[in-house]
Amino acid sequence: MAPPARWDPGSGRWHAVGRHRGNSRRYVNMVVRVEHLENFRVKGVYSEALIRSLNGYDHDPAAPRTLQNPWTRERAQSLADGWNRHREPLFIEGHPYAHPRISVPNPPPAEIQLDGETLHLARYGPRGAHYSRTPPPVEWIPEP
Structure with missing residues (x-):
């Protein structure tokens, strides 16, 4: 899942949330090229820090475990399957x-x-x- 777009990163680039290299446990928002991404899979999100990063500016502190604009599992799985076809x-x-x-x-x-x-x-x-x-x-x- 990607956080809401604050600006258009350009063609062939996506917003992504992940852990920074090294010994960091923090999540960071970044823009990456699509060809550098692989192995798409659908998993539940339970970490408050990850939900906060995915929500971006739309994060509601009153509901820290609520993902804004979630996808259905079927939609997410369909997109992941399509992206995994090399x-x-x-x-x-x-x-x-x-x-x-x-x-x-x-x-x-x-x-x-x-x-x-x-x-x-x-x-x-x-x-x-x-x-x-x-x-x-x-x-x-x-x-x-």
Whole structure:
């Protein structure tokens, strides 16, 4: 869960509440890049300090254990499941940047259809799936 937004952190960034590195038991509010987050899960919140951090400016001292604007468990689980599905950026050869609106599952499919065009997987590495418009070469097998 994220605290209420006091300002827009920009695309690809989220507000998060977590414990600071080191030997600190305090919760801190921070803005992190989405690609640095993983392993989303739904858990109950029972710590007054965590509830205070999640509520932000909307925290009511008269009700220290009340989370403002809570999500239903079903909504939270649905969002966590969607975020846990790992997606890879899609690059098309000849274009220097990843396609802005399309990503592929991990592992990527050998062929995809994009705007009525068939793209073939050229290579796959740590920076994403690279697709080409030309089909892969056919392996020549000698006849016996």
